[in-house]
Amino acid sequence: MVNAVVTHENRDSNGGFRVNASSICTTCGANLYRQFSYVQAPPLLAFDIAGCGSGHTIEDELSIGVDNQIWTYALRGVIYHGHEHFTARIITADGTVWYHDGMETGSHVRWEGDSTATVADMNICRSQCAIVAIYALRVPRRI
Numbered sequence: 001m002v003n004a005v006v007t008h009e010n011r012d013s014n015g016g017f018r019v020n021a022s023s024i025c026t027t028c029g030a031n032l033y034r035q036f037s038y039v040q041a042p043p044l045l046a047f048d049i050a051g052c053g054s055g056h057t058i059e060d061e062l063s064i065g066v067d068n069q070i071w072t073y074a075l076r077g078v079i080y081h082g083h084e085h086f087t088a089r090i091i092t093a094d095g096t097v098w099y100h101d102g103m104e105t106g107s108h109v110r111w112e113g114d115s116t117a118t119v120a121d122m123n124i125c126r127s128q129c130a131i132v133a134i135y136a137l138r139v140p141r142r143i
Contacts, residue, residue, distance in 0.1 A: 082128030
């Protein structure tokens, strides 16, 4: 799992992306980054999010370049944590958002609505902070 969310700001010109490595160069004192590139587009990408107040925004879509193609990923799930408890939101291909809390909903999910209209901020859910964002691959297009 990658420790960041890919945004427009941290994509590189080759279609890959870079994230802050939380380290500093011992020679020059500059922030170090971890560069990612792929030889094949994975079907799922999961990103560990630094939590509430980290400044990260969960985007509904992201793209990476692999082998002269742009591969687009759609947000399909977010895992939340707070009060020593995990919950999740699942986003279907048609944009419907479902909420799951095993203690509250058991083995069922609860409908929350459309992802664009109902859930404006995916970073927080019922006072819990997002800790993982999961993206699924969409059909590629040529560069």
